[in-house]
Amino acid sequence: MKKRQRNLRDIVPKHGSGGHTDNNGHDHGDAPSNFKTYLPAGFSFVLLIVGIAMDYADSAPFFENWVRVAWYTVAYIPVGWPVIKAGWKSITRGQFFTEFLLMSLATLGAFAIGEYPEGVAVMLFYTVGELFQHAAVTRARGNIKSLLDVRPNTALVQRGNDFVSVHPEDVAVGEKVQVRVGEKVPLDGILLSEKASLNTAAITGESKPDTIAQGDAVFAGSINLEKVIEVEAFKSFKDSSIAKILDMVQNATARKSKTELFIRKFARIYTPIVVFLAVGLTFLPYFFVDDYVFRDWLYRALIFLVISCPCALVISIPLGYFGGLGAASRNGILFKGAAFLDTMTKVNTVVMDKTGTVTKGVFKIKEIRAFNMDETRMISYVLAMEAQSTHPIAQAIMEYNLQADALDAFEVTELAGKGLKGKVAGETVLVGNKALMSSHQITVPQETDDIVESIVLVAIGGTLAGYITIADELKEDAHKTIAQLRQLGISEIIILSGDKDTITQEVVKRLGVDWAKGGLLPGDKLQEVETLKAVSGTKVAFIGDGINDAPVLAASHVGLAMGGLGSDVAIETADVVIQTDQPSRIVRAIKIGRSTRRIVWQNITLAFGVKLLVLVLGAGGLATMWEAVFADVGVALLAILNAVRLQRMHWD
Structure with missing residues (x-):
């Protein structure tokens, strides 16, 4: 899109448009915003209308020969010269076959055969179309620019006894x-x-x-x-949430969808073919037609060139994807590239983590039980260990206001999917699940298998000291999410959790998902997703929030991370970030992806359909330059208006 924007500035008058570039090199061109911007096109339009009126007026005999040529030349220059100049610059850069060359050849050719009004009209409407496209791009980028506006510029930081205003980067x-x-x-x-x-x-x-x-x-x-x-x-400021959001959204447009990449490659091949076909249409009939007239066949070739300009495709498709990215970010969903908008449309299997994804991840202690040890003493060891962890269960234990002696923990390590290991008061302490205990040959009583809630087992000095049961609750929109995914035609909905299987199966009953597995380590989750992906035709979306979800987020066809409660590793790894932590936003993400793809294909069908029809008519001498203008600029404008609809859609 960047190269396209540079070319646009070559032909869109610069008066009053102060585009700027941010520190990352992303162009944030302003929309044409005042009268001077449209003045050249307006001037050409007035001269064109007056010229056509005088062509058909009996009372203007003076409007002929050199006067008529000069009039239409003056009308042509304000809109034609920037395009010719842009075409010449493209040629000097080695890009011979561009839409600028097509427009220049077609309109100068029209002047060469005396079709002055049509030559001016083609270039005028082409320029007006580019102005509207430039404004539409800026409108589509409006939401991203509004995000840039929320980036704080100053911070009142305490230095000594006073608060001093500094840049956030200096805090x-x-x-x-x-x-x-x-x-x-x-x-x-x-x-x-x-x-x-x-x-x-x-x-x-x-x-x-x-x-x-x-x-x-x-x-x-x-x-x-x-x-x-x-x-x-x-x-630090560079690691803050808003800085990461801005970076993700700004860089999203750099990741093109397959459709967008194909169209751009197609246009590079298609344009030179069109030029050579136009040359052939001009000269080859000489060998096959008895009443060959050079002027007539040149006129048909010029019409062919105008119709064949790939503007509608090259403009409207990136604009469609850009509109989808902007609409998603306005809904708290950050796609890291247009390619993932496409992928979301193909998803037919949704896999979810449980804790923090479909449940709130806000745990409350339900029961504390100690074996052969004072309960308060056991809690002292647990608090010392959990103070070293950021896991939601650890936070729940720390916030429960348990009365216990203050102890310090040392050499604490977090074993992914299992729990914590460390030393407290000279004793080796384990705090975690049954897998952690089994890996250290610690026997766990049978009664714990019947507990449905999350259970934190505690071992001190190689002996099980007790356990704590903790309850979580479903998010408010969890049931709605499953129902809406079914309505979208998602064939399989699965939960994979590191929590114990009894809790996970209880969630299955409450939510009505297809199936679930609990007690999984990160490697186990990865293996399950790889098994799903191996089934032909399966496209897997995985939603998670924790460090242990990062491998699965990376391996799935599209990974979605919860941006609020989610770990930095999960957010960095994911393809899509849901800022609100609401699982129902995956439904909205799929809808936005489908709407974007539908509009893109509508534009492709419209552009190819109309162009093909008018090409056939033009080659047969049944279409004039005016039909060619509609087939090019008119279709481009319709495609732009269609793409802009994404900014007004609702996905509730």
Whole structure:
């Protein structure tokens, strides 16, 4: 798309259009925004209309010979010269067969055979079409530009006894930042104030204000709504949520879909073929037609050139995908490339993680049981270990306000899919699931197999000390998600979880998914997904949020990560990021992908269908240059308007 935008600036008048480029090299050209931008086209249009009127007026005998040629030449120059200039620049860069060359040959050829009004009209409508296309591209990019606007520019950071205004990039992790009412939070941090009301629409896509309490996470780009708050930065600016979102969205257009890449390759082959066919249409009839007239066949060839211009395809298809990316980001869904919009349309099998994906990942302690040990003493060991983990279960245990002695844990390591291992008060302590205990030859009583809830087993000094049961709950939109996926024709819905199988099967009963497996390690999940992918015709989408989901997110045909609760590794690995943590957004992602692909193929069918019809008519001498203008510029405009519809669609 970048090369296309550069060419557009060659032909779209620059008066009043101040396009700019960001630090990443992405062009954010402004839409034509004032009268001067349209003045050249307007000037040519007025001269064309007056010229045609004088051509048919008996009272204007002076309008002939050199006066008529000069009039239409003056009308042609404002719209024709930028295109001829762009065509010449393309030739000097080694790009001979472009739409600029086609337009230049067709219109100059029309002048050569005396069809001056038609030559001006073709170039005028081509330029108007490019102006509308430029405006449509900018409209499609509007949502991404609005994201750029939420990037904070200043931060009030405490230096000494005062708060000093600095750029967010200059704030160090651990520094205290003050955010006033109406200001944007400059960096990701922890809320130090008692509470805050924040508008997180830029991060999550949700307009509903979010009320958070002291100690909760605050994300860069959120707007403070009620009173002055203080935040302790825990990430640098370049690692903040808003910076990563902007990077993902800005780079999304660099990843072209297969359809878009095919059309661009096709246009590079198609254009020279058209030029040679036009040459053949001009001269070859001399050998086969008795009443050959050079002027008539040249006129047909010129019509052929105008009709054959691939503008509608080259313009409308990238614009369609860009519109889909913008519509998705406005709905809190970040595709990392247009290719994944295409892939979403083919998904027929959806695999989900359980904890944090279909459940809230907000656990509450239900029961604590100790074997041959004081319960309070066991909890002391557990708290010391869980303080070293960021897992939702660890956070639930830490937040339960358990009364126990303060102990320190050392040499704590997190074993993916199993739990924690470390040392507390000189004893080796294990906190995790049955797989962790089995790997260390620790016997677990049979009674734990009958517990449905999540269970945290505790072993101290090589002996099972007890367990803690923890309950999770389904997200509000979990049932709706499954029902809507069924309506979309998804053939198989599966849950793969690292949690114990009894809990996972309970979720299956409540949600009505096809099947599920629990107690899986990351490698087990990967193997299950690889088995699904091996079935011919299966396209797998996996939704997860944890570090242990990263291998599966990478291996699936399209990986979707929960952007709020999700780990950085999962978000980096995924192809699509759901900012709101709502599983129902996968339904919206599929709908947006399907709508985008439908519009793209509508545009392809429209462009090829109309062009083919008028090509046949033109070659047979039944179509004039005016029909050629419609087949090129008219179809391009219709395709653009069709693509812009994506910005107005709703997917609820």
